[in-house]
Amino acid sequence: MTPTTWRATILTLYPAMFPGHLGDSIAGRALAAGTWACDAINIRDFAADRHRTVDDTPAGGGPGMVLRADVVAASLDAVADGRPVLAMTPRGKPLSQARVRELAQGPGAIILCGRFEGFDERIFQRRAIEEVSIGDYILSGGEVAALVVMDACVRLLPGVMGAASSGDDESHEHGLIEHPHYTRPPEWEGLAIPEVLRSGDHARIADWRRARSIADTRLRRPDLWDHHGDDQVQSPSDVRQKKKEE
Incomplete structure (x- = not known):
């Protein structure tokens, strides 16, 4: 030990x-x-x-x-x-x-x-x-x-999950539930992976994920949304723009 x-x-x-x-x-x-x-x-x-x-x-x-x-x-x-x-x-x-x-x-x-x-x-x-x-x-x-x-x-102990950031975007880490996930195949039973996730545009992907987290939290867990508050719903692009202005 x-x-x-x-x-x-x-x-x-x-x-x-x-x-x-x-x-x-x-x-x-x-x-x-x-x-x-x-x-x-x-x-x-x-x-x-x-x-x-x-x-x-x-x-x-x-x-x-x-x-x-x-x-x-x-x-x-x-x-x-x-x-x-x-x-x-x-x-x-x-x-x-x-x-x-x-x-x-x-x-x-x-x-x-x-x-x-x-x-x-x-x-x-x-x-x-x-x-x-x-x-x-x-x-x-x-x-x-x-x-x-x-x-x-x-699972949060150093080295257990591998990459130190593995748990950063999971449900409840920032007061919101997690965004939806997709993987191969690109289309399954008539349902395609959202285009934005295949775009390669990391800024758009981050914005989409943040927006889905907010929307899903408001819909599925209004109790969490009430606690989370409107003051923390800045999108990643908002944060990036603010940093540029500073």
Whole structure:
């Protein structure tokens, strides 16, 4: 393991789920090369009783079980080293590409995976934990969500995607969804690649891509468009003209 290795430590009841799909393809090669590391630790190992109990019934009644604060805290305290601690929960703040970039530029993260009805609320009152959601839906547990966070971060690590600029024009990098892509054959089932993309005019291509990103964001993701704002919709040609004038 190199000194610059980005490290993910996952606290889970199912450590065998890691690294999952991240053991294959570009993430898998980066893992084998030591660019990043993955440690999956079983929360159950920190239970104090002989039955290794990690949960109990909800105070006040109700269905399901709740992960105990004392057991979760013990697992967190055992691995705490200054890296941010993320708890995967539908109550959390939605994960953004900006936050992913911040995490990827740091030393890594400790990721806490919930199960059952979630965590005893007191764990968030006594430990510095960032609650994170990957969407407005419910999963069986936080493991899949943890893999999403890891996937999003690992692909941004130096050398993982190849060219340093590979991710610059992707969806959400600049508050917009990405423009459409095309490749061979030039015509398929009566549909041709847009002429501008075959023109060789890089300025026109850049303008077309920017315009499609804006139009598609406004149509498909009005929530992103409202957040993006009209003050950032300059086309590449506008930017180039401004630089010439300066």
